[in-house]
Amino acid sequence: MHAFRDLEVAAYCPRKLYYRRRAGDPEVPDRVETVRDLAFSYEELLDVDAAVLSAPIEPDPATYRERLERARSELSIWDDLVDPAARDAYLEGREARGIAHKVLDDPPVPSLAFAGRPPEQGVWEPQSVRLVAAAKALAWEREQRVERAVAEYPAYGVIRPIDLTARRTGAYRRAVRTAESVDGPPARTDDEAKCDACEYRDECGTRTRSLRSMLG
Incomplete structure (x- = not known):
């Protein structure tokens, strides 16, 4: 069984997943x-x-509050997001x-908070x-369909529900197939756009996909 984070890394760069597994799970930075x-704390940040x-x-702060105000007025799930049924649920x-x-109820929806910058769309x-x-794991536990998930970028005041489309x-x-197949360093690729911020770049030295291909 794969960790959510490992599948995220597999989709980002299979070679990074290989080095991550060798090094062990890193601690989550305080930031x-x-x-x-x-x-x-959205309501407090607004008020x-x-x-x-x-x-x-x-x-x-003005731009941040404007984004949260827009989310509060447009998202039917706002009340559940600020007061979720479960927090940090395994x-x-x-x-x-x-x-x-976060896990929202009726219907069940998982939400993940990402510390980084959101793309322009999606x-x-x-x-x-x-x-x-996360949605598929929640569906498995609840024994019911889960058709949406939520991406939160709280440092930017951006909240984006997504549908579980075929794509x-x-x-x-x-990503599951990639994670299952990584038992040695995957082949190097040609685009180093994502390598600069990678903690394994010194021992890896690979190049990976373009940023355009990262949008989902």
Whole structure:
């Protein structure tokens, strides 16, 4: 059984997954935890000036609040997002296991909070794979269909529900097959656009796909 995070890494770069497995799971940086905590403070960030002024957000406070206000007015699931049925819920499905930062009920929907920058539209494909993994694990546990998931980018005030389309499910299946097949260093590829931020770049030195191919 694969961890949600491993499937995300498999979709991002199979070679990185190989080195990650050799090194063991890294600790989650404090900054990532701090940013994820913002996803549980949206109402406070909207209503309390001191909270938004001291928060580790990327846009200016006015822009940040404008984005959250738009989400509050447009998303039917807003109330469930700010007060989820479960927080940091461990889910175990047929193929994958891991943590959903929030689980919404009626209908069941998993939500994951990502510390990084969102794309202009949609979600990054590796993150889409992780979201599908969480949705499928939740469906397996509840024994009912789960057709949506939510990507939250709390440092940016961006919340994006996604449907489990055939394309996203296909990317998830490919990531599962990749994770199952990685037992040695995968072949090098030709695009180093993602290598600069990789913690294994010194020992790997590979090149990977273009950023355009990462969008899901």
